Amino acid sequence: MESIDKQVSVLMRGSEFGDQQTKGMMTEELRQRLVEASNEGRPLRVYCGFDVTAPDIHLGHTIPMRKLRQFQDFGHEVTFVIGTFTTLIGDPSDRDEARSASIAEQIEQNARTYTEQAFKILDRNKTFVRFNQEWLSKLTFADVIKMASNFTVQQFLARDRLRNRWEMNKPLWLSELLYPLAQGYDAVHLRADVQLGGTEQLFNLMAARKLQEVFGQKPQICITFPVLVGIDGTQRMSKSLGNYIGVYEPPEEIYGKVMSITDSLIMDYFELLTNVPAKELAELRQALADDSVNPMELKKRLASDIVTQLDGPEASTQAEEHFSKTVQKKETPDEIEEKPVSFRELIYPDGNVNVGRLLTEIGLAKSVSEANRLIGQGGTVIDDRVVTNRMVPSEWVESGSIIKVGKRRFAKVINSDILSSEQ
Numbered sequence: 001m002e003s004i005d006k007q008v009s010v011l012m013r014g015s016e017f018g019d020q021q022t023k024g025m026m027t028e029e030l031r032q033r034l035v036e037a038s039n040e041g042r043p044l045r046v047y048c049g050f051d052v053t054a055p056d057i058h059l060g061h062t063i064p065m066r067k068l069r070q071f072q073d074f075g076h077e078v079t080f081v082i083g084t085f086t087t088l089i090g091d092p093s094d095r096d097e098a099r100s101a102s103i104a105e106q107i108e109q110n111a112r113t114y115t116e117q118a119f120k121i122l123d124r125n126k127t128f129v130r131f132n133q134e135w136l137s138k139l140t141f142a143d144v145i146k147m148a149s150n151f152t153v154q155q156f157l158a159r160d161r162l163r164n165r166w167e168m169n170k171p172l173w174l175s176e177l178l179y180p181l182a183q184g185y186d187a188v189h190l191r192a193d194v195q196l197g198g199t200e201q202l203f204n205l206m207a208a209r210k211l212q213e214v215f216g217q218k219p220q221i222c223i224t225f226p227v228l229v230g231i232d233g234t235q236r237m238s239k240s241l242g243n244y245i246g247v248y249e250p251p252e253e254i255y256g257k258v259m260s261i262t263d264s265l266i267m268d269y270f271e272l273l274t275n276v277p278a279k280e281l282a283e284l285r286q287a288l289a290d291d292s293v294n295p296m297e298l299k300k301r302l303a304s305d306i307v308t309q310l311d312g313p314e315a316s317t318q319a320e321e322h323f324s325k326t327v328q329k330k331e332t333p334d335e336i337e338e339k340p341v342s343f344r345e346l347i348y349p350d351g352n353v354n355v356g357r358l359l360t361e362i363g364l365a366k367s368v369s370e371a372n373r374l375i376g377q378g379g380t381v382i383d384d385r386v387v388t389n390r391m392v393p394s395e396w397v398e399s400g401s402i403i404k405v406g407k408r409r410f411a412k413v414i415n416s417d418i419l420s421s422e423q
Contacts, residue, residue, distance in 0.1 A: 255319035
């Protein structure tokens with residue numbers, strides 16, 4: 001196992017707590033716990049919980065996942081907790097309004113996809129996957145009251161977002177105040193040594209420390225990380241905002257999206273999403289600041305590193321070639337995936353084609369609403385014709401037509417009606 005100093009350096013890299021005092025305290029506690037665990041001959045028990053509000057994991061989610069993987073590589077015990085129960089409550093930590101209630105069936109479906117996507121980062125053979133409904137659903141009302149008696153309402157309202165909603169007379173649901181108790185009990189049940197999360201969750205993680213002490217446990221070490229800004233360069237990465245990079249997206253799409261980030265995000269992405277050594281990071285940061293390196297070259301390295309992590313070196317090489325050909329040289333790829341579509345069903349009685357529906361059916365958009373948003377942005381092209389309206393004349397779309405969305409996504413539509421008649 002690596003030295004204590006090396007582990008602390010790697011595991012605390014990129015962490016952020018809002019103040020240096022808290023970071024210093026957690027760093028020292030981590031060091032002490034590593035020493036204690038080593039003397040006891042056991043690994044640390046580490047976990048991170050993820051509420052399943054959407055079916056897809058994006059790069060923002062991978063920040064704590066990558067840290068979990070580092071704990072695994074150092075020989076520690078890692079548990080990936082899927083918040084099948086806490087999702088029902090809704091974490092108010094990063095929200096200016098109450099989260100809509102999630103449906104149990106939707107949660108179950110999202111949980112299945114989360115598990116598989118997480119193994120793009122985590123070691124499947126070294127990961128314990130747990131669902132917190134296993135223990136939270138068994139708590140009695142008396143249990144909840146007992147835990148709640150350790151906190152005051154004032155402590156909860158000290159949090160900026162909740163206080164702002166209170167002062168603006170926006171709804172603040174009682175169930176939201178119970179969320180930290182639920183998340184805190186996760187740590188108690190797992191007897192966690194370390195919990196990871198985003199900076200906006202620090203209150204919840206610290207509440208867990210309090211509950212562990214109440215239950216006679218040594219309080220966990222909290223390690224939190226900043227939220228990842230999306231490819232728009234302004235707001236946190238989010239699927240609902242369309243500024244995300246999904247881990248299950250095609251490698252060329254991931255590569256291209258990384259290449260589209262603003263220069264100001266390059267070093268943040270390097271620090272949070274790669275394993276480039278700290279010394280080299282400092283050199284890259286300085287080179288970028290004094291204009292001794294082309295930002296485009298740094299983005300290429302960044303994009304290649306991220307795709308390699310997710311899909312391997314061969315996929316990274318192919319994605320780079322695709323980007324060079326389709327974006328830098330503005331050429332059409334030699335190989336474009338063919339997508340069979342029934343033209344008979346596609347063409348409306350008035351002779352028009354609904355492009356939003358077409359993009360969804362051939363997989364260039366995940367929903368009609370997303371497709372309509374892409375069309376509105378002016379980035380949809382059918383055989384060199386720019387689409388500006390959801391409905392286009394049927395003669396625009398022929399069997400063999402090439403559909404392009406954005407700078408990187410292509411598909412060739414094939415009339416499946418013709419294929420059927422030939423068979």
